[in-house]
Amino acid sequence: MSKSDIPGTLVRDHWVVHPQGRIFARSWTPEHSAAAAPAAPIVLMHDSLGCVALWRDFPQALAAATGRQVIAYDRLGFGQSDPRRERPSLDFVAEEAREYFPVLRQQLGLARFVLMGHSVGGGMAIECAARYGEGCEALITVAAQVFPEDRTLDGIRTAKAQFAGEGQVDRLARHHGDKARWVLEAWTENWLHPDFARWTLEPVLPQVTCPVLAIHGIHDEYGSTRHPELIGALSTGPARVDIMEETYHVPHRERPGEVLSRVVAFLDAAVPTQAA
Template identity: 60%
Template sequence: MPTQNQAPATEAEWWIRTAEGALFAKSWTPDAAGAAPIILFHDSLGSVDLWRSFPQRLAAETNRRVIAYDRLGFGRSDAHPGRLALDFVAAEARDGIPPLCDQLGVSEFIACGHSVGGGMAVETAARFPERCRALVTIAAQAFVEERTLAGIRDAKGDFQDPANVARLARYHGDKARWVLDAWTETWLSPAFADWTLDRALAAVRCPVLALHGDRDEYGSSAHPERIAAGRGAARLLPDTGHVPHREQETLVVDAIRNFLNGV
C-alpha cells in the first residue's frame, strides 16, 4: 500500500478488444502521474488480482500510471481458443501489447514482467525500441534451465491435489485447468527445450534492471545475469524466492523507483 504521505492511486478497469477475444485490464494512476506508464506482465499462473498490492504501491511511489492485464486465457480475460503456441512469449509482444496501448492511449512505456512475464517484457522492449523507455524483469527466465523444469515438475505433482486447482480457480474460474496445463505442458515439452531470449535481448536498446531472488526455485542467477549483460544491472535479492514483489515488496518497489529515477 502507499506510504503514509502518499495518496492512493486512482483505479480504473478496462476491456481490451483483440482479434481472439477481450482482455481484462486495470490501471492505477496517481493524481500527478508523469512520464511513461509501467505495463505489468504476469507470470504463468498469474492474473491482475494476483499482483495484489504491488501495482497500487508501485504507482504511488514512482508517480507513474501502472497498467496490468490478464493475458488471453487468464484471470477475467476471455478463454484462449486452443493451446499455447511455442512462440507464445514473443507472440504476446506482437499480439497483446499493440491493442492494449492503442485502446489505453499509451505511446511510451516501461515494460515490467514477473517470471515468464519478464520474458514477455523483454520481447516487448525488443519489438518496440522507440517506445519502451526502460525494462524491468522480476524472477524472469532467459532460457530453459533444469532448475526451472524441476520446479515445474514438482508443482505439477502438487496440482494433483484438487484443492490446489480449486485455489487456482479463484482467480481463473473454469479456465484454471487450461492455465495449469498451458504452463506445465508447454515448458516440459521437448519442443520448447531450445527456447531462449537471446535474439530479443540483442535487440533491446533501453536501460535494464533484472531482479532475482537468491533462493528462486525456478531459476538460477544465470538468468538475470544474461538479461542484464551489457544492458544494465542484475540484482540478487537476499532471502527471496520466486515471487519477490510479494515476499519483499518494499525492496522491489524501492529498487524499481530508484532505477526509474535514473532513466
C-alpha cells in the same frame, strides 16, 4: 469504470478488444499526477499462473512510490479476460509481444511505457522491449527466465505433481474461474514439451536498447542467477542486475519494500519523471 476506494489513487478498469476476445486491464493513477504531464506508465506482465488480482496491492504501492500510472492486464485466457480455445503455441513468449501487446498498446494509448514483468512475464517484457524500442523507456524483469534451465523444469514438474492433488486446481479457479485447468496446462505442458527445450531469449536480448533492471532472488526455485546475468550481459542498453538475498521466486511479494526502493532508484536515474 472508475473506483475511489484507494485514497490518493484513481483505479480504473478497461476492456481491450482483441480479434480473439476481450482482454481485461486495470490502471492505478496517482491523483496528484493525473492532471500533470505524466511520465510513461509502467505496464505489468504477469507470470504463468498469474493475473491482475494476483499482483495484490503491489500495483497501487508501485504507483504511489513512483508517481507513475501503473497498468496490469490479464493475458487472454487468464483472470477476467476471455477464454482461449486452444493452448498457446510453443512460441507463446514472442507471440504475446507480436499479437497481443500491440492491441493493448493501441487501445490504451501507450505511446511510451516502462515494462515490468514477473517470471515468464519478464520474458514477454523482454520481447516487447526488443520489438517496440521506440516506445519502451525502460525494462524491469523480476525472476525472469531466459531459457528452460534444469532448475526451471524441475520446479515445474514439482508444481505439476502438487496440482494433481485433490482440490489444488480449485485454488486457481478463485482467480481464473472455469479457465483454471487451461491456465495450468498452458504452463506445465508447454514448458515441459520436448520441443520447448530449444527456446531462448539470447538472440532477442541484444535488441533491447533501453535501460534494464534485472531483479532476482538468490534462492529462486525456478531459475538460477544465470538468467539475470544474461539479461544484464546481452542487452545493449545500460543494465543493472540486482540479486536479492534470502529471496525466492516472488520478490515483490516476499520483500515488496525492497523491490519498490530498487525500482524507484532505477527509474529516477534512468528515466526521471517530467515536471508539469
